């Protein structure tokens with residue numbers, strides 16, 4: 001997950017309160033979220049769904065609220081129900097949104113409040129999320145939901161997502177290791193090209209940027225990341 005800037009103006013079609021997924025809503029979400037799912041940061045492509053951050057069943061008044069709409073892939077169907085920890089509506093029924101809230105990438109500083117990283121071993125890959133601070137329930141809830149979306153069950157969604165992240169991260173690691181070898185050569189043009197390529201692959205617009213950046217920060221010395229021009 002990564003912070004984004006949401007366009008301050010609500011798309012015009014929402015004012016009619018008839019549809020929450022008109023073309024203007026979809027286009028603006030694609031632009032603001034760099035065509036990625038706000039949860040897993042995969043390019044949404046044909047799976048694009050307009051997702052309600054606070055579920056429309058529990059918060060019908062937010063069904064057409066611009067700030068409550070997010071672009072998602074099939075992660076939309078894998079969100080937690082928060083049954084035991086849910087907020088309740090006026091009738092006392094669970095709204096399926098957790099008490100303590102969740103991080104909103106269009107409002108909160110995700111990179112500061114959420115630790116995200118990848119653990120590679122010979123036999124498995126684990127995608128991990130944790131609140132940076134222990135007294136931040138919204139970050140803890142978000143970490144719990146992202147953990148579930150990325151790791152819970154060996155479904156097609158989890159396997160495909162993990163494979164995509166694994167190969168993307170492996171490719172970036174390969175590019176960085178080639179760069180580190182090339183930069184030793186005097187005025188290497190290849191080193192300069194690799195640097196630009198790595199900047200593109202880790203840009204906030206790129207797939208899995210929050211996770212990949214968190215991983216690189218843990219793996220490499222700050223001086224190398226600064227040299228690569230990756231500003232976190």
Ligand SMILES: [Zn+2]
Nearest residue numbers: 037040073075
């Ligand atoms: Zn997703």
